[in-house]
Amino acid sequence: MKWIQLLIPCLLMSTITCGFHSLKFLSTGWAKPGDRPLVEQLTVFDGVPISYCDTVTKREQLKPTLESQKLPENCDEASLNIIDSLNDISRFMNSTVYVVQRRRGCILSANGMMFALEAWAVDGMDFITFDPESQRWTSQSPSAIPVEQRWNKNTLMNYAYRHFIRVECPQMIQKIQLRPIQQETELRVFAKPIVDTDQALLRCHVTSTDKSVSSVHLIGNGASRASWIIVTGPMPAEDGSVILRLTAEISLSREDDTYGCTVQTGSHNITVFWDGTTLDGRTLLYHSRVPWKMLTVIFGVICIVFIITIISCATICLLKCVKKKSSPPSRVDPQLLEQFTWIMESNASPDLHNVIYSFTRGTEPNRELQNRWGMSVVLRDQSYYDPDYFAHQIDGAHP
Known part of the structure; x- marks a missing residue:
């Protein structure tokens, strides 16, 4: 496994820089309860997908990036391997297996050295690997030990796996050519x-x-x-x-x-x-450091205070208008009004005059009217008690 760990960083970089060509077959099979198993396989050359195949079409669909056509026409063999393994692994694990993944292929260096790869995973976890030199399987999980023991006894299958990754895979690498790609x-x-x-x-x-x-x-x-x-x-x-x-x-x-x-x-x-836009071209505006929630609370408080102020002002104005509005005059009996008028003419008390006037008019005591009546009474009294007035009246009466 050490050589695989050493090659992974190299494969992530340019294969030309490292001097390697790689061909990998990535297969995935899954089974749903009550449905038949399905298989897909993607073929990748130097990190570039060149072909795709599944159990529905069973024919390799070549990618436009592929210049040559030196690939198998179908993926029947790979599909059968995956489906058999799904059944095999489920039986020996005494549990339902939903997804099986297989990665096999080869890496050929510029000086002719070749490395082979055959690894399996179950439900997303490393499960078992194959060494083509010894034609032996090694479990990568405790649940894979029964499968390891069974597959190590299947010498015919192991020989076929070794022949594919050691002989057929390097031959395909030498025949595959990719279309020139403009570097952009x-x-x-x-x-x-x-x-x-x-x-x-x-x-x-x-x-x-x-x-x-x-x-x-x-x-x-x-x-x-x-x-x-x-x-x-x-x-x-x-x-x-x-x-x-x-x-x-x-x-x-x-x-x-x-x-x-x-x-x-x-x-x-x-x-x-960055020009300040989103993926769909909308512009993002810069915001203050005050969180939006705090701004919302502040705005709500301002609105409430504003509404309360408006209601208070309206109430005050309404009360003022009510106070200024005069009370409707009281309805007084005409005979009573005539008697009140005679009293006012014959009585000299200004307070009594003001009370009678207020009662008949339905208003508060009128100070101005009270003063006018007071002056008239004073003038009349002066007339009543003026000696010259009485002398004039006597002289006029007795010439």
Whole structure:
């Protein structure tokens, strides 16, 4: 297994740089209760998918990236191997197996050295591996021990597996040719807002046919303040390109912060800065550091205070209008009104006059009217008690 561990980093990089060609057959079989098992197989050459086959069509569907046609026309043998293994493994594990994965193939170096690979996984966990030199199986899980013992006794199957990965696979490698691919690298930078926060997820998506592309970096004066950064890839795509992705959590509270990404290729670097938009072109606005929930609470309190103020002002105005409005005059009997008028004319008391007037008019005592009646009484009294007045009256009466 050591040689596999040494080759994995090399295969993630350019196969040309490492001097290797690899051909791998990735098979997956799954069984649902009550349904027949299904199988799919993807053939990959130097990290580029070149063919696909399943149990429905049972014919290899060659990819446009493949120049030559030196591949098997169908995947019948691989499908039978997977289906038999599903039944075999389920029986010896005394449990239901839903998914079986198989990875087999070969790696051929420039100096002619060849390495073979045959490994199985069950329900996503390493299960058992095959050594083509000794034609022996080695369990990778305690549950695989019964299967290891049974498969080691099947010498005919083991010989066929060894012949395929040691003889047929290297022969296919020498006949496979890929179409020339123009080396292009595309870098897109966009963001996705995080709901109810002033944060966003910045994403730098790299698609490249240049196998020398291996890293992408976050740049800009706000890069050091990013909460976290995750880089995934390079991962192979179906069209022969590789994909890298950088994701970072950034803040939208500082308008002077800039963010971008740089991709390193074999010949030059590509740099793109974020223009403040999302994947669909919408613009993300910068926000203050006050959380949206707090702003909502503040706005609600302001609205409540405003409404209470309006209601209070309206109530005060209404009360003032009610006070200013005169009470309707009382209805007084006409005969009583005539008697009150005679009393007012014959009585000299201003207070009594004011009371009678208030009663007949339905108002508070009128101070102005009271003063007028007081003056009239004073003038009349002066007339009654003026000696000259009485002398004049006497002289007039007795000439």
